[in-house]
Amino acid sequence: MRSHIREFDSSTLNESVQNTIMRDLKAVGKKFMHVLYPRKSNTLLRDWDLWGPLILCVTLALMLQRSSIDSEKDGGPQFAEVFVIVWFGAVTITLNSKLLGGNISFFQSLCVLGYCILPLTVAMLVCRLVLLAEPGPINFMVRLFVVIVMFAWSIVASTAFLADSQPPNRKALAIYPVFLFYFVISWMILTFTPQ
């Protein structure tokens, strides 16, 4: 009975909407910080959410969208294709690690993979800014450097969270798809050219 009353007191029913939104935003922001400074911590795993991945994925897909009117000549990835690659890829990797015998829940893994796109979204932002400048080999080199660094960052961050959930003799098998996933996203970012 007592626990029931306490539950009612701490419930979110009678708090203002602003508090609720701010609390969720704070949780998402905290997880962004965890990705940027990857250390062995369980915060990202313990209370997962899919808000962060959704925001990152939509941002990435919107920035990858080219502003060309003529869609026939537009060979780059469309919004839906980026969206499908990110979510379908994350689900496949998660299923793969579950099938290999990893002890991590489905949504925890999805949450980690989604949040670790953050460095690549930052790379996309930098690339768009760099592309405003004069095109040329130096321009490309700068973009290549940024994308490679952010790709390595994504890999390091995601392995820091995911590697411990696998049996030691299968770690490489579980990490390899993650590598492929971020590599493909990096490729999409690097080959992006605005019309």
Next chain:
Amino acid sequence: MAAVDDLQFEGAEMDTNNSCGAERVDSHPMREFGDAATSAANPGTTTIHIEGPSESPTHQPGLPRGSGGEEDDELLGNDDSDKTELLAGQKKSSPFWTFEYYQTFFDVDTYQVFDRIKGSLLPIPGKNFVRLYIRSNPDLYGPFWICATLVFAIAISGNLSNFLIHLGEKTYHYVPEFRKVSIAATIIYAYAWLVPLALWGFLMWRNSKVMNIVSYSFLEIVCVYGYSLFIYIPTAVLWIIPQKAVRWILVMIALGISGSVLAMTFWPAVREDNRRIALATIGMIVLLHTLLSVGCLAYFFDAPEMDHLPTTTVAPNQTVGTAK
């Protein structure tokens, strides 16, 4: 455990000494039945037999699973069931709607996957890839991720090579071709699943007419096909080099290696058959494989047009040099 040791020993000897292998197959069911009766089967016997009838319509004789009860029935029914069936009794089985059932297809360790990839890259003449590396534990990890890697390797290096070919031109404006990913995915996954399915059906049909000593399950065939595609990943990356001769030499090397893996694996399965049909089957397998590689090269990689390049005068000499 004695049965396992014998089976591996037999797998090594299978190709060299055929009659000996046949005798061993005959001698196995008794031993296996004895083991099962004494150790494992007793506690679960009743429940297994209750489940038996409901499962039996979906049960395929070639697949390496099935409950202990069916196993015993089959062993009592016909003596010439193959080694896959014998080992299947040692695997725990669960119905197909559970997650554990699918986990058995991903039951591999890192070193096993590396061994299988190595085996597909360095085929030993006269040795069977399935008996040597897969040993009744076919996995879907390798085929699935090798196909995924191959899809992106072909799409990305196809893009890169087209970019490199047109690099010198002033009028050329690079546009990424993302649809290559979806087309490559369709082609590769269709090849890696539909061809094994057709081959499995064909081998089943031939098996019902002529008794072959070696028969493969569907998963084993998928596994062989998946791993045999691995050689195309480095090949696709090297296809970036915009030189016609280099590309065709690479195709020949890749085709030679993976084609010989496939041919040596499936030759024992059709050897007992009519000579003409056996040769036609192997020829068909190799032909489809050739079509895949040549088709990928022709479709995804633009032919380097010599008259567009500033190196027109140098190119023919280089081609001759590499061809020699």
